[in-house]
Amino acid sequence: MRILLIGPPGAGKGTQAVRLATHLSIEHISAGDLLREHIDRGSELGRDARTHMLAGLLVPDEVMIEVVEKRLARRDVVQGFLLDGFPRNRVQAEALDRILTGSESRLDAVLDLEIPEAEVIRRIAGRRLCRQDRRHIFHVDYSPPEAAGRCDLCGGELYQRTDDLEVTVRRRLEVYRSETAPVVDHYRPRGLLTTISALGGVQEILDRALAAISRGPDEAADETRDASSN
Template identity: 75%
Template structure:
């Protein structure tokens, strides 16, 4: 099974992608993970990606597509895969269609995680990380610490990332609307899209995704 998971920032794509791929016993393919892998191995693609990431720029389409093409060619994708973070724009979606067509393959499903923008902003802007351990994550509304601004687990200071500030989140949503939302229209025209509410507990959203793909 070949699946694309798409949705706005804050919809829980990463969380759902890991769980859904594991449940289906297919490969979870994340562009972020691939960039880190290529950078760590010093490949030409990795060096190119690192140059742009280090400058705070988006990795060019041709580099991103090259990374995906290399990953899809590995034998472990024969059983299937779940794409997370790609394609992020229409040009990448069209390139993916071409890559799959070259191998006489196609996507089986596109799952569009839907979450109202006010909830996206609330989810992301309320997030707080521990300065001593970034794996310790709290939320001022959903999972607040016992003492405001202090990590329950290690006593470290909690802070809000710049990327999580409301103004930044709204800019990210604008980029999503302009660049990534047309990808949904592209696959909607192919009859592949199922829209899933990303509201609720992680297991609830996972069950909706599994129901959608049968």
């Protein structure tokens, strides 16, 4: 089983990717994690990526494509994989097509997590991190600290990352709409795509994803529309 998981920031891709891959006993491949591995190892690809990132530039498509291609060439993906964070645009989607064709394999499903932009902003802009330990994360609405502005676990000051500011989140959503959303149109004509509501509990969303995989895009679409209207 080879699955592609896409969706805007704040849709819960990371959480669902781990759960889906575990449930299906396939490899979870995060493009972001792959890139960080190359940077940490100091590989040629990692050095190239780091140079662009330090200059405030996006990592070039050719670098990301090669990073993913090398990962998909490993033997542990023979039984399948779940890929998230790639492709981010149509150029990368077309490159993934070539990579899979070259290995005589193909995608079995493309899952598109859908969520209203207002909810994305609420989820991300409400995050607060502890300055003493950034693993301690709170949310002003969903998991507020007992004492405003203070970490329940260590007493450290809570703060909002620049990446989590509403203006930044809106900018990220604009980038997603202009670059990543067209990836949906790349896969839709092939009958691979199912749009899934990312609203609700973690298990509820996982169940929708599993239903989409087992039933196929056409049958799962009706369930998705019902879930989104509730």
